[in-house]
Amino acid sequence: MSTVTPNANAASEEAVRQVPDAQGRFGQFGGRYVPETLTRALEELTLEYAKAKQDPDFQAELNELLHRFVGRPSPLYHAARLSKQLGGAQIWLKREDLNHTGAHKINNTLGQALLTLRMKKTRVIAETGAGQHGVASATACAHFGLPCVVYMGAEDVRRQKPNVFSMRLMGAEVRPVESGSRTLRDAVNEAMRDWMSSVEHTHYIIGSVIGPHPFPMMVRDFQSVIGRECREQCLSSFGKLPDTIVACVGGGSNAAGMFYPFVEDRSVRMVGVEAGGRGAAPGDHASPLTYGSPGVLHGSYSYVMQDDDGQTSDVHSMSAGLDYPGVGPEHSYWKDASRVEYTSCRDDEALGAFDFLARNEGILTALETCHAVAKATEIAKTMSPDQHLVICLSGRGDKDAAELARLRGQEW
Amino acid sequence: MTAIDDLFTRLRASGKKALMPFITAGDPNLPFTSKVLLRLQELGCSMAEVGIPYSDPIADGPVIQASYTRALANKVKLDQIFHQIAETRRSLSMPLVSMVSYAIIHRHGPTRYIESAKAAGFSGAIVPDLLVEESAQFAKLCRERDFNLVQLVTPTTPQDRALKIAEQSSGFLYFVSVTGITGERTQLPEGLIDRVGWLRERTNLPICIGFGISKPEHVRLLSPVCDGLIVGSAIVRCLEKACESEANAIASASELVSSLLAALES
Numbered sequence: 283m284s285t286v287t288p289n290a291n292a293a294s295e296e297a298v299r300q301v302p303d304a305q306g307r308f309g310q311f312g313g314r315y316v317p318e319t320l321t322r323a324l325e326e327l328t329l330e331y332a333k334a335k336q337d338p339d340f341q342a343e344l345n346e347l348l349h350r351f352v353g354r355p356s357p358l359y360h361a362a363r364l365s366k367q368l369g370g371a372q373i374w375l376k377r378e379d380l381n382h383t384g385a386h387k388i389n390n391t392l393g394q395a396l397l398t399l400r401m402k403k404t405r406v407i408a409e410t411g412a413g414q415h416g417v418a419s420a421t422a423c424a425h426f427g428l429p430c431v432v433y434m435g436a437e438d439v440r441r442q443k444p445n446v447f448s449m450r451l452m453g454a455e456v457r458p459v460e461s462g463s464r465t466l467r468d469a470v471n472e473a474m475r476d477w478m479s480s481v482e483h484t485h486y487i488i489g490s491v492i493g494p495h496p497f498p499m500m501v502r503d504f505q506s507v508i509g510r511e512c513r514e515q516c517l518s519s520f521g522k523l524p525d526t527i528v529a530c531v532g533g534g535s536n537a538a539g540m541f542y543p544f545v546e547d548r549s550v551r552m553v554g555v556e557a558g559g560r561g562a563a564p565g566d567h568a569s570p571l572t573y574g575s576p577g578v579l580h581g582s583y584s585y586v587m588q589d590d591d592g593q594t595s596d597v598h599s600m601s602a603g604l605d606y607p608g609v610g611p612e613h614s615y616w617k618d619a620s621r622v623e624y625t626s627c628r629d630d631e632a633l634g635a636f637d638f639l640a641r642n643e644g645i646l647t648a649l650e651t652c653h654a655v656a657k658a659t660e661i662a663k664t665m666s667p668d669q670h671l672v673i674c675l676s677g678r679g680d681k682d683a684a685e686l687a688r689l690r691g692q693e694w
Numbered sequence: 695m696t697a698i699d700d701l702f703t704r705l706r707a708s709g710k711k712a713l714m715p716f717i718t719a720g721d722p723n724l725p726f727t728s729k730v731l732l733r734l735q736e737l738g739c740s741m742a743e744v745g746i747p748y749s750d751p752i753a754d755g756p757v758i759q760a761s762y763t764r765a766l767a768n769k770v771k772l773d774q775i776f777h778q779i780a781e782t783r784r785s786l787s788m789p790l791v792s793m794v795s796y797a798i799i800h801r802h803g804p805t806r807y808i809e810s811a812k813a814a815g816f817s818g819a820i821v822p823d824l825l826v827e828e829s830a831q832f833a834k835l836c837r838e839r840d841f842n843l844v845q846l847v848t849p850t851t852p853q854d855r856a857l858k859i860a861e862q863s864s865g866f867l868y869f870v871s872v873t874g875i876t877g878e879r880t881q882l883p884e885g886l887i888d889r890v891g892w893l894r895e896r897t898n899l900p901i902c903i904g905f906g907i908s909k910p911e912h913v914r915l916l917s918p919v920c921d922g923l924i925v926g927s928a929i930v931r932c933l934e935k936a937c938e939s940e941a942n943a944i945a946s947a948s949e950l951v952s953s954l955l956a957a958l959e960s
Contacts, residue, residue, distance in 0.1 A: 305827060313828055314825055314827065314828060315796055315797075315823045315824065315825070315828065316752070316823055316825065317752065317753040317822050317823060317846070317848070318822075318825060318826075318845075318846045318847065318848045318850075318851060318859075318870070319753070319848040319849075319850055319870065319873055319874070320850075321825060321850070321851070321855075322850040322851070322852065323850070461759065461763070462749070462750075462763075467750065471750050471751075471752055474752040475752055475753075475754075475755075475875050478752065478753060478873070478874050478875045479873060479874035479875060481850065481873060482850070482873065577797060577800055577801055578795070578796050578797040578800050578823070579750065579797060580750070580752075581823075583800075588797070588801060590801065591771050591772050591798065591801065591802075592748075592772075592795070592797045592798035592799075592800065592801030592802065593748065593749040593766060593798075594749045594750050594797075
């Protein structure tokens with residue numbers, strides 16, 4: 283390609299894949315905004331992860347676990363009935379809900395649990411919102427015989443009870459967090475505080491692409507198995523790359539894992555869907571990329587919901603996993619580079635998508651994932667039947683049955 | 695040269711050490727914060743650290759977290775804090791340093807933060823979530839405006855890194871005594887005195903020790919190796935009672951501070 287004038291797009295195209303830099307910066311986003319106490323552990327983790335990434339034994343062990351313990355590769359399923367109903371693009375579901383523990387979270391926890399052992403740390407802590415990351419952490423720890431403490435907002439303990447019970451069954455200690463909004467954000471705060479005191483022998487398995495460097499990069503890498511598989515499966519199923527990919531975004535780990543391997547494929551349109559909650563008014567949603575602005579939260583610089591004084595705003599989503607005021611820094615980078623489109627979907631639209639997928643395909647989908655499904659069905663209708671749209675079906679909906687009944691005033 | 699630089703020059707010349715209480719601005723309201731600051735000066739504290747309430751303080755234990763929550767529940771804003779401090783400043787001769795999250799500094803704009811804080815009468819800032827790697831730009835803005843940026847060294851900081859932090863810090867160096875969050879401790883970790891001593895031989899910057907310090911014996915033990923001691927949670931806990939009786943809260947904090955000052959003199 284020859285152009286006379288400098289092409290800003292070409293420069294940003296080239297840059298999009300080469301992140302983060304050594305300081306953990308995705309463009310201006312990311313970095314490390316944490317107390318000095320945690321620096322040594324973050325440095326150690328960065329070094330150990332870099333070594334593990336190059337170590338064929340580590341990769342082989344992780345791949346074996348992903349295959350035989352998790353059940354990967356997860357299928358890419360053609361939702362033919364759904365596609366026909368909508369009359370637009372062919373809809374394909376990347377079935378992360380079929381993984382062991384029922385969501386994509388296990389891809390990351392097994393990787394980080396292996397790193398915990400490599401660093402000779404003897405205890406694991408984790409935060410969780412919907413409980414899927416908590417369950418995946420408890421599972422990885424039970425598998426390797428590591429003690430595990432999971433911090434979970436008291437409100438989330440209430441609305442995701444089945445996952446709390448599962449974690450305890452696998453020997454994890456679930457500590458309800460009563461401070462602040464009693465949701466995911468407060469669970470992250472408590473886990474960080476635990477880590478401040480226990481950092482010398484404890485690894486903190488962060489469950490999303492958030493937090494200080496190297497977490498956003500490392501969690502993205504562990505989750506990228508989703509996008510790598512999906513890419514191959516698209517080529518073998520319909521002979522080309524998909525036209526559009528849609529994923530939900532809370533902290534953004536399933537979306538980052540799905541999008542990352544497609545970032546350089548400029549023909550692929552990618553859409554991230556945040557929690558629109560009850561509407562656009564402050565406090566009614568959890569959509570920092572849609573309504574927020576760049577700021578510092580939980581160790582990195584990224585879009586965030588904050589008031590004009592820098593205090594974190596209250597957010598709302600009916601889904602515990604998306605009920606978070608921040609988002610991973612790489613999403614902020616992709617947004618500003620216009621590589622990924624971000625939009626939001628209200629609680630009621632997501633609930634509608636739950637029913638639609640349940641009745642047309644026989645799949646109960648996690649409330650988080652329903653946000654992606656709702657937006658994807660809208661987009662699919664604007665596309666033609668010879669086009670292909672992939673939804674990252676990040677989690678299954680069994681955990682939400684009781685909460686759904688409560689939201690609808692039905693008996694469970 | 696800031697008021698903090700000046701203070702430590704004077705203290706060193708006379709062989710004295712600083713006691714630096716930490717209080718939370720606006721807990722439970724701003725007029726009370728002013729009363730407490732005036733009382734601390736009257737008791738003989740060399741300077742004070744004023745915590746700017748933040749919604750997500752990950753380095754703080756339950757006592758300081760709760761004080762931030764109380765202040766924010768009353769909707770205290772940074773501009774109001776600066777306004778109140780500016781009013782009180784006229785009756786205060788001791789230097790003040792703000793303890794503030796970078797989340798707040800970023801939202802207000804680093805230059806605006808420094809200039810407003812300085813105009814209100816703060817001589818510097820401690821920014822617990824701004825690591826030395828991330829601080830170059832902010833440190834430069836501080837230097838240009840003769841405003842101290844106090845950086846922290848912790849037990850997990852390797853020696854070469856501690857030296858680098860000491861080079862970048864101004865006013866004083868905040869030596870965190872324990873691996874953990876703020877809060878009173880019965881015992882302080884072994885090796886603390888040696889670690890502070892090692893660093894003190896290698897920097898001219900005054901060193902103040904904080905986190906976990908709450909008892910006269912801590913003060914007696916640590917004051918010989920440092921330039922000052924920071925006491926936070928123990929004082930904030932005394933001041934919690936202000937919701938019921940301001941007089942009792944101030945009396946209880948005064949008693950604690952007096953006992954710590956007496957230990958410093960002995």
